[in-house]
Amino acid sequence: MQLDLRTVTVKPLRQTFTHVARRIGGDKPASRYQEGIYDLQATINFHYRPLWAPEYEIFDASRTAIVMADWYKLLDPRQFYYGSYTLARARMQEAAEADFALVEDRDLAAAIPPAVRELALRLYVPLRHLEWGGNTNCMFMAAYGFGTAFTSPALYHAMDHLGMAQYLTRVGLTLGNEAALDEAKAAWIEGAEWQGLRKYVEDCFVLSDWFELFIAHAVVLDGLLFPLFYGEIDTRLAGMGAGAVVTMLTRFEAEWFGESSRWTNAVVKLAAAESEANKARIEGWIAQYLPLARAAVEGPAGIIFGAETAGVVDQLVEQFSARLAKLGITVSAKG
């Protein structure tokens, strides 16, 4: 059929879906984020119990000790739905790709003193395994968490960790070669300085409360580790002769932490604001995990900071505590 080019005025019957209207205060135009997440996860009339976890329904709010009257309060301030998420990451990967290409084409790595290059390899490449661990833990949250508002950004977070594991692999291949990956894996498995981190991550693998896991990995561990590696260590290496090369090769990770902290902050803040019980639970988890995470990151930090390590990590813990304070969370453990 041929349509007239002039605009036809037809009056819509409604502006959005009923379940969306209920949540945004009436029938009015809703965003793609809102229509894309609200109430997508089933909550009633499940047909069968999981053969592998018959104690739970398919989706079950009792998989965490955190209690929310409405799980769709845990909104993502970035308003990511799949399309806006992939577009945001595509922009970041384009910048990262340009940086890798520049370093590779001009062989900028060759300009770094060999000892510094080796130090960078020792520090960053084993992290690819840690990132894989981050992927594993975030997949758990995406799979067993409750409510699409939380589980969908948890999946994005998991895929981001996989992406970062791959970028760190490329750091190994750019500053070194395939042998650097093998050496990094050996260090991750056996190197004394990495065992604290590896144990921390493996202990996280067996947690059953997904919100506790979120606090332990995404909030506490990443909250120390990213500022350490993509802030402190990067700055120190630059001063030792790495110039901007390591900064360029880890730009994705640095940018990612800044952006994705908006989400982790929002989840902590909103869940804690829900009730005193939630707040106490979250504070308890942080008090439990912060000293462990602190001790774990001291291992690799010691490789570059030596005797200064405790001071550097103290400062990270202080920054972390200040960040959490803004979310209404008191960090009691000094670590």
Add this chain to the structure above:
Amino acid sequence: MADNVFIAFQTSDESRAIVEAILADNPGTTVDEQPAMVRVIRPGSLTIRRETVEEHMGRDFDLQELQLYLITLTGNIDETDDAFTLAWHN
């Protein structure tokens, strides 16, 4: 006769070039045009060669770019930097 493999693309200028490249490299291929899509069928196996696609498109082509135009396919896949092959192993 060997079982058919097929691959279908959304109709576009790029997929036109890809289909031409397939026809050039794979004798015995038939083309089934459906609304908004084109399905290419061949007994046994079918190979998309990067170089041939580049000739037909007039620009560099990464085989992973097939992701953008693909609708469906059958057969076992083997993908290298230079060729994307669908085949039945029987």
Add this chain to the structure above:
Amino acid sequence: MDMPTTTKKKLGIKEKYALMTRGLDWETTYQPMDKVFPYAKFEGIKIHDWDKWEDPFRLTMDAYWKYQAEKERKLYAILDAFNQNNGHLGITDARYVNTLKLFLNGISPLEYMAHRGFAHVGRQFPGVGPRVACQMQSLDEMRHAQTQIHSMSNYNRYYNGFHSFPEMLQKVWYMSVPRSFFDDAYTSGPFEFMVAIGFSFEYVLTNLLFVPFVSGAAYNGDMGAMTFGFSAQSDEARHMTLGLECIRFMLEQDPDNIPIVQKWIDKWTWRGIRVLTLVAMMMDYMLPKKVMSWKEAWEIYFEENATALFNDLARYGIKMPDCAKQALIDKEHISHQAWATFYQYSAVSNFHGWLPSSEEMDWLSAKYPDTFDQYYRPRFEHWAKEAAEGRRFYNTTLPQLCQVCQIPMIFTEPTDPTQICYRESEFEGDKYHFCSDHCKNIFDDEPEKYVQAWLPVQQIYQGNCFMPDADPTKPDFNPIEEVLRYYNLQNGRDNMDYVGSEDEANFRAWRQTSTQN
């Protein structure tokens, strides 16, 4: 360690992908592997070497983001243009919109379930290769759910029946057919999930949903549905390959896996075939302009394709599921049986029913020369006569449902299309009913699971499908109206015949404003 950074060889796609994924994992020692991956063994599938997994598509995350973002850019640009130009007025007929209602209510929330299911197996498989592939699929499935919602959001603004899709999937009677299919897969072990969704659904069956139906959407002027459909299907190429690889991997790892996998293939092919009954009816009855009949689509995308596939798998000792024989007979019948059912139950459905026009009936006669005139045309003509005399037939007797596929007992005996097929089994003193030998077999193999089914008709009779404020003791209590209220189905707008509906009237009026001064 002395490493020259120059003289590096350029890595090929396979080598590069292997370095980017393989070796990321490690054998845990602070926690036992069995505790980290607790669900990897209980189904009896034996995996000796996860590294034997062949990655079919070697997408690293950076490439994934790049290509998927490109697809999203295109998709939303087309959607915006389609919506801004009132593209919905360019479709052939507003009857078509009812296919989209089925899609949004019955399929999009399942894309979401697939996302959660692949997140679960993407966490639980001990091997990196399959995990990464499952995780990407989990992300893709989220894409499909959301792009479908966004594509149909504009239809929701102008047409009835779309407005409460997540709620309807969980409540409306026939929605338990697709929903229980996914609940069944999700609650199975991770390897069975892969056979159910990764293989039977994605590889063997989704082509039938997405390719001919979406091509039909394009043919009927729906650019929006065509775009999300084909764009989703471009991811399916990856998913189908994952499903096939997963099957091959299990079969190659240990001969003991073969009978287990065969049993799952048999079960899930049939589960999928039953769900596709809805698609059969969409193709044959709901598309105003028809691309091909359900039977033709079945022949191309199932018979030809699945024959090639099972010939390929024959070297492992896998054979075509037995149920394919019944499907060969059923392809002549199911679309007619299903549409006749929905026609009768239009009063309690969230989309409209209608009778095929005489031209459409002639098309059906031509496409189904052995069955339509003999078994189905008389029924439709009888109803047409009744409707013309003001007695549009609405069935208000709730039908008996199959305990497994949950479709009402509408299917006929494979050997006699005039007899409804009934099967039954006893479990712990209770009788259970089935539509076919294959559904009965599925039940008999795992009765503890299928007795749990939330069967909508039984639930209505048990009083579980009323709102909390409904009072069955009141003299004016109308159970059907109360059930519709529980469904959030707007009586008189979302349901009943297309003829005389608000959709029909609005479409006609809007089309007039768009074509006349």
